[in-house]
Amino acid sequence: MGFSETVGAYFRPSQSSKEERKLVQKIDFFILTFCCLSYFCNYLDRSNLTNAYVSGMKEDLSFHGNQLTQINTIFTCGYIVGQIPSNLALHYVAPRFFFPSMMLVWAALTMATAGVHSPTHIMAIRFFQGIAESTTFVGTHYVLGSWYTENELGKRAGLFTASGLAGTMFGGFIQTGIQSSLHLKAGLTGWRWLFIIDGLITVPVAIYGFLLFPNTPATTTAPYLSERERALARSRVPTEVGASHNQTGANEASPLSLRFLKRALTCFPLYAFVMLWIIAGETESFSTNTLLALYMKSSPTRSYTVPQLNDYPTGVPAVGIVSTLFFATLTDMLGGCRWIVGYWIGLTGIVTSAMVLAAKSKGGDQEPLVFAAYYWAGSVYACQATFFAWANDAMRGEEAMLRGLVVACMNMGSNIINAWWAIVFYSADFAPWFTRGMWAMIGTSIALAFWTTVLIWWTRSMQKKDPLAFVGSDDVVVEGQRADRETSSDVADGEEVTPTKA
Structure with a gap:
């Protein structure tokens, strides 16, 4: 099949x-709308701390050093x-x-930030906000x-990441x-209004989730899904059986x-994918630590206005959105070759x-070179969707909660390193x-290329031992898709299908 035919086949409905x-x-509608809006609000709350910092909070609260x-x-x-x-709670x-x-x-905690009077107040709030927000990323990847x-997962994971x-x-x-319209209204500065509005935006999304989020195929009671559709959903991804102890009785x-x-x-994949995300998570450091905004705030050659400090860095996530959607689509189209992103x-x-x-070494006005570097670096966000899809693919033969534990440990491992990594290497x-x-x-990027190679070797070894145990290559995906399609057709023809645990 030629490249154009492959692309055409990919974008036609696969069901x-x-x-x-x-x-x-x-x-797609009910899961992705809630998950994407949730993650949008999540990252809106996170990123706006730096936006507030460069918009007057630093001076108002007398920040100093690396606070x-x-x-x-x-x-x-x-x-x-x-x-x-949070993932086991599911x-x-x-x-x-x-x-x-x-x-x-986290909406309440975000709005509470508008009333702080010192950096230490923000520290206390942000700790508990971190606990609340920890549910979103890995929990959503488990649900997806x-x-x-x-052959459907990469695109959806890409859309989810792009929403953040x-x-x-x-x-x-x-x-x-806000700075131009609400600054000093009701006696509040613009950065305080920012946290209030962030929190208010989050509330209706939460209400929407209470009403219409469908849970998982094994436990869904969504009114918009018939019993026949629920059975079909379970048959499409049969490893979901046994995911809920309380509702299915699957005590084991x-x-x-x-x-x-x-x-x-x-479980070897637990250690393998945790290591992958520990390394990959730190390759996002330029973007997650908002280095471009901090560079502009301390620019050695020019002074930027508040609108410029807020607007110019938005090019970094814009590049991230494009690269995330591109690589998520590409790796799905190539049959789950998620390793491409590692290189x-x-x-x-x-x-x-x-x-x-x-x-730095050239001195003088080097802003164009620095901006180009940080904008390009935004493309590393592509690893979020593809690497978590890679882990989900690798764990399809395992019980659902083990899969949930793997994706949770991946993110936890990365954040354990990031907790001190940012202070040591990217302090403000x-x-x-x-x-x-x-x-x-540079060292982290070399390590990622090496570990990606290790995982490729491991997945190919697993495929030789058991071709149906792992769905990460072109030929294995074909077999997996054929099995899914046959099972789905049985349900569509009206036959009773009892999902079995892999």
């Missing part, structure tokens, strides 16, 4: 029956604490109630892996608008059992770091050049 296409359209970095580290600590408990509490409840908690097949980046991008524009899947603990501790990011990290180091008082961080990025 084998009209009923299955209708099901996917329904879950901004300390606040981000404390948030990360709360985020770490919540990772595994085994006992329906996502329809758990996700929106946590959203209301429960509903979508391997959109929150980062629009945060700057929102701060600019309980994460509080010794059997589950032993299985988790001897792209390795190249990006090395070259962009070298560009910033070169700008290292601006504008972050020389130490540039060299750290």
Whole structure:
């Protein structure tokens, strides 16, 4: 099949029956709208701390040294604490109630930030906000892996990741608008209004989740899905059976059992993908630590206005959105070759770091080179969607909660490192050049390329031992898709299908 035919086949509906296409359209609407809006609000809250910092909060609260970095580290600590408990909680509490409840908690904490009078107040709030927000990222990847097949997952994970980046991008524009329209209204400065509005935006999304989020195929009671559609959903991704201890009686899947603990501790993919995301997570450091905004705030050659400080850095997440959607689509189209992104990011990290180091060594006005480096570095966000889809693909043969534990541990491991990594290499008082961080990025990028190669070797070894155990290559996906399509056709023809545990 030629390239044009491959592209055409990919963008045609992959579902084998009209009923299955209708099901996917329904879950796309109700799952992706809530998850994407949730993640948008999540990143809007996170990114606007820096937007507030460069828009007057630094001066109003008398920040000094690396207190901004300390606040981000404390948030990360709360985020770490919540990772595994929040994902395992989905085994006992329906996502329809758990996700929106946590959203209301972080909305309240965001609005409370508008009343702070010192950096230490923000530190306390951000710790608990980190715990509440820890539910969103890994919990959503668990839910997406429960509903979508391997040739559908990458695109959906890409849209989810892009929604968070959109929150980062629009945060700057929102701060600019607030600064010009609400600054000093009711006696509140613009950055305080920013936190109030962020929190208010989150509330209706949470209410929407309470009403219409469908949980997982094994536990859904969504009124817009018929019994026939629920059976079809379970048959499409049969490893979801046993995901809910309380509602299905699948006691053997309980994460509080010794059997589950032993299985988790001897699961090689757990360690392999945790290491992958520990390394990959740090390749996002230029963007997650908002280095471009901090560079502009401390620019050695010119002074930027508040609108410029908020607007110019939005180009970084814009690049991230484009690259995320591109690579998520490309790796789906190529049959799950998620490893492509590992090599792209390795190249990006090395070259962009070298560009910033070169700008420093040349002296003078090197803004164009620095801006180009940070904008290009935004493309590393592509690894979020593709690497978590890679982990979901690798764990399809395992019970659902083990898959949930793997994606939770991936994010937790990355944040444990990031909690101190940002202070050591990207502290705010290292601006504008972050020389130490540039060299750290080069080393991390080389490590990512190496570990990606290790995972490719492992997946190919697994495919030789058991071709149906892993769905990460072209020929294996074909077999997996054929099995899914046959099962789905049985349901569509009216036959009773009893999902079986892999």
